[in-house]
Amino acid sequence: MTAKVLLTSIFIGMLTLAGCGNNDQQNAAGAKSTAASANTPAAPEVTTVVAEDKIQLIGADVLAAAQRTGDTCSLDSVDGNYSRNQVKLAEGKPHVFRGWLLDEAKHPAGQFSLVLKGAQDFEILVSTGVVRTDVGEFFKDPTLGDAGFNFSSALASVKAGDYHVIYMTKNSEKTYFCDTGKTLTIE
Known part of the structure; x- marks a missing residue:
């Protein structure tokens, strides 16, 4: 014992x-x-309010002509929801989107479109510039540290439905996209 x-x-x-x-x-x-x-x-977090006139319909032909950039983006959260796949949003209420994006040359994207691809496709004109040191650390390049974005929008002009989220960048020659792998449902 x-x-x-x-x-x-x-x-x-x-x-x-x-x-x-x-x-x-x-x-x-x-x-x-x-x-x-x-x-x-x-640094205090900066969330840009996107005016409704910055949300526009976009033609399917624009998306069809875009070339994929690879896995150089993320939609981290919407309203603090870090779900990996689908996020549900109330129609006409303000929502905060957070993430990051590199362009086709692997630099912070600057101005880009967050595209909601659904029965109708919508683009929201936004820009990177929010400090994301984690992005620079991940890619082992501190110059990528301002690839983040935070913006808010009520999405009042976007109809209820399911939308796949992609980011689209343009240069003088081509249009590129990065797939976030996320779906939003606006109810």
Whole structure:
């Protein structure tokens, strides 16, 4: 009986020490992150309000002619919903879109169109420029750190329905798109 108690005590002690080691590593990493952010003033998040006249119908022929850029974009969240696939939105109410986009040359896109592809296709004219250091870190290129965007729109001119979300960029020669892999349902 004493041997079982002794073995159980040793086992519990080992688990406790193993857990402490992980917590110390996590705390050290968190402290470095906190220290780094404490030395860098946090920029307030900027959310641009998109006027309804910046939301327009777009012809299917424009999308059909566009060339794919690859996986250089993300629609991170809509109204704080980080769902991987489908997001439901109330029609005519303001919604906040957050994400990032690189153009075909792998630079922050600047002006682009967020396209809602559905029974009718709509484009919302927006722009990158919001600081996203995580994008620069991921691609190991700090110059990509302003590839983010945050904008708000009520989408009042967009009809209820399901829409696939893609981003479209244009240069003087061609039109490009990046598929976010997300669907919005406007109800």
